[in-house]
Amino acid sequence: MSRCENCIIRQFNSLRAMSKEELKKVSDTKVSKTFKKGDAIFEEGDRLDGVFCVRDGVSKLSKLSSNGKDQIIKLASKGEILGQRSVIAEESANLSAIAIKDMDVCFIPKESILHTLNTNPNFAVEVLRHMAKDLRDADDVIVNISQKTVKQRIAEAFIYLKDNFGEDEVGFLNLSLSREDMSNVVGTATESTIRIISEFKKKGIIETSGKKVRILSIPKLETVISGL
Amino acid sequence: MSRCENCIIRQFNSLRAMSKEELKKVSDTKVSKTFKKGDAIFEEGDRLDGVFCVRDGVSKLSKLSSNGKDQIIKLASKGEILGQRSVIAEESANLSAIAIKDMDVCFIPKESILHTLNTNPNFAVEVLRHMAKDLRDADDVIVNISQKTVKQRIAEAFIYLKDNFGEDEVGFLNLSLSREDMSNVVGTATESTIRIISEFKKKGIIETSGKKVRILSIPKLETVISGL
DNA sequence: TTAAAAATATGACAATTGTCAGGTTTCGGT
DNA sequence: ACCGAAACCTGACAATTGTCATATTTTTAA
Numbered sequence: 001m002s003r004c005e006n007c008i009i010r011q012f013n014s015l016r017a018m019s020k021e022e023l024k025k026v027s028d029t030k031v032s033k034t035f036k037k038g039d040a041i042f043e044e045g046d047r048l049d050g051v052f053c054v055r056d057g058v059s060k061l062s063k064l065s066s067n068g069k070d071q072i073i074k075l076a077s078k079g080e081i082l083g084q085r086s087v088i089a090e091e092s093a094n095l096s097a098i099a100i101k102d103m104d105v106c107f108i109p110k111e112s113i114l115h116t117l118n119t120n121p122n123f124a125v126e127v128l129r130h131m132a133k134d135l136r137d138a139d140d141v142i143v144n145i146s147q148k149t150v151k152q153r154i155a156e157a158f159i160y161l162k163d164n165f166g167e168d169e170v171g172f173l174n175l176s177l178s179r180e181d182m183s184n185v186v187g188t189a190t191e192s193t194i195r196i197i198s199e200f201k202k203k204g205i206i207e208t209s210g211k212k213v214r215i216l217s218i219p220k221l222e223t224v225i226s227g228l
Numbered sequence: 229m230s231r232c233e234n235c236i237i238r239q240f241n242s243l244r245a246m247s248k249e250e251l252k253k254v255s256d257t258k259v260s261k262t263f264k265k266g267d268a269i270f271e272e273g274d275r276l277d278g279v280f281c282v283r284d285g286v287s288k289l290s291k292l293s294s295n296g297k298d299q300i301i302k303l304a305s306k307g308e309i310l311g312q313r314s315v316i317a318e319e320s321a322n323l324s325a326i327a328i329k330d331m332d333v334c335f336i337p338k339e340s341i342l343h344t345l346n347t348n349p350n351f352a353v354e355v356l357r358h359m360a361k362d363l364r365d366a367d368d369v370i371v372n373i374s375q376k377t378v379k380q381r382i383a384e385a386f387i388y389l390k391d392n393f394g395e396d397e398v399g400f401l402n403l404s405l406s407r408e409d410m411s412n413v414v415g416t417a418t419e420s421t422i423r424i425i426s427e428f429k430k431k432g433i434i435e436t437s438g439k440k441v442r443i444l445s446i447p448k449l450e451t452v453i454s455g456l
Numbered sequence: 457t458t459a460a461a462a463a464t465a466t467g468a469c470a471a472t473t474g475t476c477a478g479g480t481t482t483c484g485g486t
Numbered sequence: 487a488c489c490g491a492a493a494c495c496t497g498a499c500a501a502t503t504g505t506c507a508t509a510t511t512t513t514t515a516a
Contacts, residue, residue, distance in 0.1 A: 063367060065375035067455065073367050088353075089360040094367055117353055124352035125316075125345055131359050132317040138366035139291060139301050139322055145374045146415025147293035150503070179464065187374025189504050194465060210512085211463095227295065378473070407494065417474050422495060438482080439493095 003027045004106075009055050012079025017126035022116050031107045035059075041082060041097040041105065048093055050109040052082040057103030058165070058175060061095045062184060072184040073138070075100075075175070077165065084127065085134075087113060100181065145187050148227075153186040154196050155224040158206065158215055172212040200224075231255045232334075237283050240307030245354035250344050259335045263287075269310060269325040269333065276321055278337040280310040285331030286393070286403060289323045290412060300412040301366070303328075303403070305393065312355065313362075315341060328409065373415050376455075381414040382424050383452040386434065386443055400440040428452075 004027040010016050018026065033052075035041055041052055041059060054076055061074040061082070073095060076082055086093045087110045116123050144153060158173075165175035177185065183193040200206045205220045206213055215221065232255040238244050246254065261280075263269055269280055269287060286305045290298040301323055304310055314321045315338045344351050372381060386401075393403035405413065411421040428434045433448045434441055443449065 063371050065371050067375050069375055071371045071374055073370055085360045085363055088356055089364065091364070094364050117356070118349050121346050121349050121352055124349055124356060128316055128345070128352060128356050128359065131356065131363060132313045135313055135359060135363050135366060136317065136319070136322050138363060138370065141370055142301055142366065142373060142415075143291050143293050143299045145370060146299055147295050147297055187370075190463095191465085191505080192503060194463095198465070377471095406492095418493095419475080419495085420473060426495075 004030065007055070007106075009053065009079050013053070013081050014123065014126040014130050015053070015081075017120070017123040018116060019120065022112070022120065022123075026108055026112045026116075029109050029112055033105055033107055035099040035103040035105065037099055037102055039099045039103075041099065041103070042093050043096040044093055046093045048083045048086050048110070050107050051084050051087055051113060052097070053106045053108060054078055054080045054082065055104045055106060057099055057105075058101040059097045059103060060100050060181060060184075061097050063095050070096075070184045071187055072181060073141070074134075075164070075185075084113075085131070088117070088127070100177070101175070148225075150186060150188045150192055151196050151199075152225050152227060153188075154182065154193060154200075155205075155221045157182060157185055158213070158221060159218070159225070162215055162218075167214075171214045172209070173214070176211045176213055178211075230260075232258065235283075235334075237281065237307050241281070241309050242351060242354040242358050243281070243309075245348070245351040246344060247348065250340075250348065250351075254336055254340045254344075257337050257340055261333050261335055263327040263331040263333065265327055265330055267327045267331075269327065269331070270321050271324040272321055274321045276311045276314050276338070278335050279312050279315055279341055280325070281334045281336060282306055282308045282310065283332045283334060285327055285333075286329040287325045287331060288328050288409060288412075289325050291323050298324075298412045299415055300409060301369070302362075303392070303413075305403075312341075313359070316345070316355070328405070329403070376453075378414060378416045378420055379424050379427075380453050380455060381416075382410065382421060382428075383433075383449045385410060385413055386441070387446070387449060387453070389441075390443055390446075395442075399442045400437070401443070404439045404441060406439075 004010060004015070004023045005020065015023070015026070035057070042048055044063060056078060058075060058077045059082065060072045061076060062070045062072045064070055076097070082097050083093065117127065144156065161173050161175050161177070165173065167173055179193050179197065180190050183190045186193070197206070201208065203220070205217055205224070206215050208214070232238060232243070232251045233248065243251070243254070263285070270276055272291060282304055284306060286303060287310065288300045289302040289304060289310070290300045292298055304325070310325050311321065345355065372384065389401050389403050389405070393401065395401055407421050407425065408418050411418045414421070425434070429436065431448070433445055433452070434443050436442070
C-alpha cells in the first residue's frame with residue numbers, strides 16, 4: 001500500500017503543507033477506494049466523516065434543484081480534495097459527488113484533518129487559500145450563468161474542458177461530457193445543448209467522433225463567447 | 229476613538245477568535261472610515277492592502293459582466309468583513325463593494341490579518357468556517373439562478389431581505405433595493421423586475437409606499453417560489 | 457448477436473425574458 | 487418650491503429558451 005509521504009498528488013493540494021509526522025498519521029488512517037463511472041462518492045445531505053483525495057479519474061459535484069434538475073457546480077480531478085467544505089463547516093454535504101470517469105481516491109478521516117487544521121497554521125492557511133480560489137470561481141460562475149446566453153456558456157465550457165483536462169495526441173478532448181452533463185454544467189435543457197452542439201458542428205467550430213469531441217477553432221469559439 | 233477590544237461587532241465575525249494582544253495590535257493600526265450611499269469601498273481589480281470591517285450600513289458586492297451589466301453577488305452589513313478573500317488569496321479584488329446605505333467601517337491593514345492567520349490557528353479556522361459558509365451560499369445561488377424563473381428568484385429575494393435585514397415596527401423591509409439593484413441581484417433586466425413587482429402588488433403579495441416595501445403574505449410568496 | 461435501454465437528434469410550438477421606445481412619478485439640491 | 491435627473495412604469499415586439507413528441511443512433515447487457 002502506498003504512503004501519503006510518497007504520493008505525488010499531494011503536491012497539487014493543501015496536504016503539501018503538512019509536516020512529515022502529520023502525513024504519517026494521515027497515511028496510517030487513510031483508506032484507498034475505487035469508484036466506477038456513475039458511482040456516488042457521497043450524496044447531498046450525507047454526513048461526511050472524512051474527505052476524499054482524488055488520485056485518478058473525474059467527479060462531478062452537483063446539486064439537485066427543486067425542479068428536479070441537477071446543477072453541476074464543479075468538475076474535480078487529480079489532486080482535488082472532496083468534502084473538505086462540509087467537514088470544515090461541520091455540516092452535511094451540500095453537493096453530491098458522482099464519478100464520471102473511473103476513480104481512485106483516498107479516504108482521510110476527518111479527525112486527522114481537523115487536528116492538523118487546529119495545530120498547524122501553515123496547513124490552515126493553505127486550505128484557506130484553496131477555498132478562496134473556489135469562492136472566486138463560484139462568483140465567476142454566478143456572473144456567467146446570469147449574464148451570458150446558453151450558446152456563450154457552452155462555448156466557454158469547451159474552452160474550460162480543454163484548459164483543465166487537455167486533449168489527446170490527435171486533438172480530442174480528454175474529458176467528454178454527455179449532452180446531459182454538459183446541460184447541467186451550463187444550466188440549460190438537454191435539447192438546447194444538443195441543438196447548439198449541432199450548430200457548432202455545422203459551422204466547423206467543433207467536430208465529433210463517437211463520444212469524442214475535437215475543437216477545430218478556438219478563435220471561432222472565442223467569437224461566440226464575445227457575443228458576435 | 230473606540231477600541232476593537234470593546235467593539236460589539238467583533239462578536240459577529242472571525243475577529244472574535246483573536247487574542248487580547250492581537251486585538252490590541254489591530255486596534256492600533258485600524259482606521260475608521262465612512263462611506264455615503266453610492267460610494268465605492270473598493271472596486272473590481274483594486275489591489276487591497278487590508279480588509280474592511282462593517283460597523284454600520286450595507287454594501288453590495290458586485291461584478292461587472294462583459295455585457296455591461298452588474299451582477300450583485302452578496303449584500304454585506306454589520307459584522308461582515310469585506311476584502312478578506314482577496315487579501316488571503318493575494319489577488320486583486322474580484323468584486324466591487326459599493327455602499328447602498330451610508331456606512332461606517334474600520335479599515336484593518338492586511339499585515340495584522342495575515343500575521344494572525346499564520347500564528348493563531350483558532351483565527352485561521354474561524355475564517356475558514358466563514359469562507360466555507362460563503363462558498364455554500366455561492367453554490368446555492370448558482371443553482372437558484374440557473375434552475376429557477378425570474379419570478380421565483382424575485383420572490384426569494386424578498387424573503388431573503390426580510391430574513392437578513394428585518395422589518396421595521398410597521399412591517400416595512402429595513403433594506404429597500406432599487407429596482408435596478410434588485411435586477412442585479414436576481415440577474416435579469418430592470419423592466420422584468422418592475423413588471424413582476426407590479427404583478428406582486430396587484431396580487432396583494434406585497435405593497436409599497438414610496439421606496440418602502442411591505443410583504444403582505446409570506447405564504448403567497450412561498451407559493452410563487454414553489455412554482456405553483 | 458441481438459434486443460432493450462440510453463443517448464442523441466430534430467421539429468413544432470409555447471413560455472419566458474430581453475429590448476426599445478415611450479411615458480409618469482419621485483427625489484435631491486438649489 | 488422648483489427644476490432636472492433619476493427612478494419607475496407600461497406597451498409592443500423580438501429573441502431566447504424550454505417543453506413535448508418522435509425519430510434515429512449508440513451503448514449496454516443478457
